[in-house]
Amino acid sequence: MKLQTTYESNNYPIIIKHNALDHLHQYIKQYKDIVLIVDGTIDKEWNETLNFITSEYDAHKLVIPSGESTKSLDFYGQSIETLLSNKLTRNTCIIAVGGGATGDFSGFLAATLLRGVDFIQVPTTILAHDSSVGGKVGINSKHGKNLIGAFYRPKAVIYDLNFLSTLPYTEVLSGYAEVYKHALLNNDNDVNEIETHFTNKKTLASLNEIEYYIYKGIETKLNLIVQDEKESHVRKFLNLGHTFGHAVEYTFKIPHGHAVMIGIIFQFIVANKVLNQNFDIAHYINYLKSLDYPLNIIESFEFDPLYELMLKDKKNDQLGVQMVLLDGIGHPVVKHVGKSTLLESFKDLQTYFKK
Amino acid sequence: MKLQTTYESNNYPIIIKHNALDHLHQYIKQYKDIVLIVDGTIDKEWNETLNFITSEYDAHKLVIPSGESTKSLDFYGQSIETLLSNKLTRNTCIIAVGGGATGDFSGFLAATLLRGVDFIQVPTTILAHDSSVGGKVGINSKHGKNLIGAFYRPKAVIYDLNFLSTLPYTEVLSGYAEVYKHALLNNDNDVNEIETHFTNKKTLASLNEIEYYIYKGIETKLNLIVQDEKESHVRKFLNLGHTFGHAVEYTFKIPHGHAVMIGIIFQFIVANKVLNQNFDIAHYINYLKSLDYPLNIIESFEFDPLYELMLKDKKNDQLGVQMVLLDGIGHPVVKHVGKSTLLESFKDLQTYFKK
Numbered sequence: 001m002k003l004q005t006t007y008e009s010n011n012y013p014i015i016i017k018h019n020a021l022d023h024l025h026q027y028i029k030q031y032k033d034i035v036l037i038v039d040g041t042i043d044k045e046w047n048e049t050l051n052f053i054t055s056e057y058d059a060h061k062l063v064i065p066s067g068e069s070t071k072s073l074d075f076y077g078q079s080i081e082t083l084l085s086n087k088l089t090r091n092t093c094i095i096a097v098g099g100g101a102t103g104d105f106s107g108f109l110a111a112t113l114l115r116g117v118d119f120i121q122v123p124t125t126i127l128a129h130d131s132s133v134g135g136k137v138g139i140n141s142k143h144g145k146n147l148i149g150a151f152y153r154p155k156a157v158i159y160d161l162n163f164l165s166t167l168p169y170t171e172v173l174s175g176y177a178e179v180y181k182h183a184l185l186n187n188d189n190d191v192n193e194i195e196t197h198f199t200n201k202k203t204l205a206s207l208n209e210i211e212y213y214i215y216k217g218i219e220t221k222l223n224l225i226v227q228d229e230k231e232s233h234v235r236k237f238l239n240l241g242h243t244f245g246h247a248v249e250y251t252f253k254i255p256h257g258h259a260v261m262i263g264i265i266f267q268f269i270v271a272n273k274v275l276n277q278n279f280d281i282a283h284y285i286n287y288l289k290s291l292d293y294p295l296n297i298i299e300s301f302e303f304d305p306l307y308e309l310m311l312k313d314k315k316n317d318q319l320g321v322q323m324v325l326l327d328g329i330g331h332p333v334v335k336h337v338g339k340s341t342l343l344e345s346f347k348d349l350q351t352y353f354k355k
Numbered sequence: 356m357k358l359q360t361t362y363e364s365n366n367y368p369i370i371i372k373h374n375a376l377d378h379l380h381q382y383i384k385q386y387k388d389i390v391l392i393v394d395g396t397i398d399k400e401w402n403e404t405l406n407f408i409t410s411e412y413d414a415h416k417l418v419i420p421s422g423e424s425t426k427s428l429d430f431y432g433q434s435i436e437t438l439l440s441n442k443l444t445r446n447t448c449i450i451a452v453g454g455g456a457t458g459d460f461s462g463f464l465a466a467t468l469l470r471g472v473d474f475i476q477v478p479t480t481i482l483a484h485d486s487s488v489g490g491k492v493g494i495n496s497k498h499g500k501n502l503i504g505a506f507y508r509p510k511a512v513i514y515d516l517n518f519l520s521t522l523p524y525t526e527v528l529s530g531y532a533e534v535y536k537h538a539l540l541n542n543d544n545d546v547n548e549i550e551t552h553f554t555n556k557k558t559l560a561s562l563n564e565i566e567y568y569i570y571k572g573i574e575t576k577l578n579l580i581v582q583d584e585k586e587s588h589v590r591k592f593l594n595l596g597h598t599f600g601h602a603v604e605y606t607f608k609i610p611h612g613h614a615v616m617i618g619i620i621f622q623f624i625v626a627n628k629v630l631n632q633n634f635d636i637a638h639y640i641n642y643l644k645s646l647d648y649p650l651n652i653i654e655s656f657e658f659d660p661l662y663e664l665m666l667k668d669k670k671n672d673q674l675g676v677q678m679v680l681l682d683g684i685g686h687p688v689v690k691h692v693g694k695s696t697l698l699e700s701f702k703d704l705q706t707y708f709k710k
Contacts, residue, residue: 032672073432081428084498090669112467114669115493115504116585138470143439149470150505230471314445314469317387 001215005153006226012156014133014222016215020160021049024095027120027156032091034059035083037106039098041066042124045166050097059095060086064102071105071139073148080109093155094119099171100131100256104146107137111152121154124163126175127257129214130182132157134225144312145246151230161211169205173293174257176204181240181264182217185224187330190216201292236315237332240324241267247309252297261293269345270337271325279326285352298353303346307339356570360508361581367511369488369577371570375515376404379450382475382511387446389414390438392461394453396421397479400521405452414450415441419457426460426494428503435464448510449474454526455486455611459501462492466507476509479518481530482612484569485537487512489580489590499667500601506585516566524560528648529612531559536595536619537572540579542685545571556647591670592687595679596622602664607652616648624700625692626680634681640707653708658701662694 003014015023028034034057038050043063053059062079064070096106096119103121110119121132138149167175176198183190194213198204221238228235245263249256265288268279288295310321319336327333358369370378383389389412393405398418408414417434419425451461451474458476465474476487493504522530531553538545549568553559576593583590600618604611620643623634643650665676674691682688 073436077428077432080503081496081498084496084502087498087667089672091672112503112505114502115491115506136470141436141439143436143442147439147469148435148467150467151470312442317444317446 001211003215003218003222005222007153007229010153012154014157014159014218016159016161016211016218018161020158021122021162024053024120024122024158027158028057028093028095031093031118033086033088033093035086035088035092035094036061037094037096037098037102037109038063039066039102039124040064042098042102042163046097046124046163049162053095060088064098064105066098066101068101068140068145070101071146073139073141076105076108076139079105080113083109083113088114088117090114090117092117095122096120097122097124098128099123099125100128103128103132104136104138104149107135107152107154108139108149111137111150116152118155119152121157123157123159125167125171126164126210126214127171127178129159129175129217130178130221132159133218133221135229144314145250147314159214164207164210169201169292170255170258172204172207173261173291174255176291177241177257177260177264179213179217181238181260182220183213184264184326184329185237185240185332186216186220191329195287198291200290204291231315236334237324239315240264240326240332243267243310243313243315243321243323244306246313247306248301250309251305254294254297258293261288262295262298266345266349267323267325269348270323270341271327273341273345274335274337275325275327275333277326277328281348281352296353298350301346301350303343306346307342310342356566358570358573358577360577362508362584365508367509369512369514369573371514371516371566371573373516375513376477376517379408379475379477379513382513383412383448383450386448386473388441388443388448390441390443390447390449391416392449392451392453392457392464393418394421394457394479395419397453397457397518401452401479401518404517408450415443419453419460421453421456423456423495423500425456426501428494428496431460431463431494434460435468438464438468443469443472445469445472447472450477451475452477452479453483454478454480455483458483458487459492459504460494462490462507462509463494463504466492466505471507473510474507476512478512478514480522480526481519481565481569482526482533482610484514484530484572485533485576487514488573488576490584499669500605502669514569519562519565524556524647525610525613527559527562528616528646529610531646532596532612532615532619534568534572536593536615537575538568539619539681539684540592540595540687541571541575546684550642553646555645559646586670591689592679594670595619595681595687598622598665598668598670598676598678599661601668602661603656605664606660609649609652613648616643617650617653621700621704622678622680624703625678625696626682628696628700629690629692630680630682630688632681632683636703636707651708653704656701656705658698661701662697665697 005011036059123132135153138146141147241260241263244266245260249259271277360366391414449465478487490508493501496502596615596618599621600615604614626632
């Protein structure tokens, strides 16, 4: 399966399939210098598969730690100096193989090396179906996630589904949150379809037909980002579940998608109050339980510190917390939500989990 | 005087005049957050003039060291964390007041803060008439100048000529090199005109009508950069004098423009050999002497280390050193030049200075 962005210029293809790596050749053969940046865990598990990049293209290889720890200013500085020690020319392509953190980090290196060189995303997780598309790259500040970065488009996204075979279930759950979010942004049909297809842990763990849902998710995202690359209006909808989700992720250090799913539930509760919606909260919670999302952590939440973090969200303005809410499935809106409503909704959320 | 870029979109004005700072208001009034980044020397000399930015706009102020030392990875990291500690929103404008290093550094901060915020260049030197226009921003690597950076356009360039009144003559000479270079890229007329207007140290130090020549210089540069922002073809012409010049600057730590002027002379010698030109080398050397450029340093040059540095120029390709040469005044070309020609030209250059 293949998608293509539809910007006015500088478009890129997104290839989604098993053995998609076979397509890499056509995108890299014209470069003088190739740099392979690969997540440490992936490097161990998929060394043989990736070997051709160093052997056939004489690529410089940089193995980086898994996860967000790689996205620090110190490690960025150290890595860009290492790359520059190889006397790279502007005719360089960086290939990023890993999850979202690898893509964010490598993309920021590409955006700033010699005032910008080309790069290709090779996502290896379900979660990265989201982060590898859209051109957001960056690293973390001590004041928050992704506060240092750029909008910088890849030359191609090569999504080889083979990588998903070694993904632990906790990572499947994390990625599925963004897939499910994309369905919620679309329409009732898509939500029914995905809930009927992935009914429980067993069916989700099988990843049966996951490529179809990944394809649909990316398609939904593309629709929004080509209209609004720099996130001044409709791209904000992609933050569904992220206002509360980011605060939870930051506080409890749980996987991104686990926190986003909790953020989505919270958003349903707020939408019922603010937009007079009638979302069946119990239905969504039961669905997440059947997929085995670890939700018991909600019991230990405290409102005040989470509210403080929501206030720091970089999408807020001077009027306070802004959230994406569903005014019906498929109808996202951006709304200011006052503290009292957030507190009430928070208490409601906890009633489902208090013993 | 006012110029305007002519890209397809995201154009910006360049305002060149005394008291141009009065125009700043109209460009910054709509922002929620203002950040003033100012060169330490300028901050001392022009504190009262700049005061309105902090008092009227409640700007966050960051005073940075003068010169290239500010453009390090460490100082970049420290500065972006300081800015982020102020909980800036994306609705931020950074105002960079200083010479080329201040603009490069502040522009790179703007390009990477929260994935990019707006910035305005307020150049305070003649040299910065060049660097403040064109959107090249960046910092230095331990492997070379400006190797970490981006192409990122300012929202406006506010060139207040008042600042030039405190510029030391050595800095006037440094800036004049780029003004003179722009005339060489234009035509015979412009070169005759500027040589007749600024005949010696006294006339140049007076800065009489300098705004006209700055205007012409920027106009020349704009012509090239709107055709080729990312420097894949005609923008390279702006590197006239820079291949040898950068090597000299790096080795002897002399001001940028002093080195570029020497690079321009060297280029005339090479053009006479490679392109069968008949440039009157003695005329150019005498002109620079009459302006009081410190050229005696040329006597102590050694070829091998300078050649090694020329080989590292980021515009080279696998075929070796590429130089911009004048195939007649106003007719720049990019040419590969072999080691033996460079060595011969180097020896010729030194014959003018050996005692």
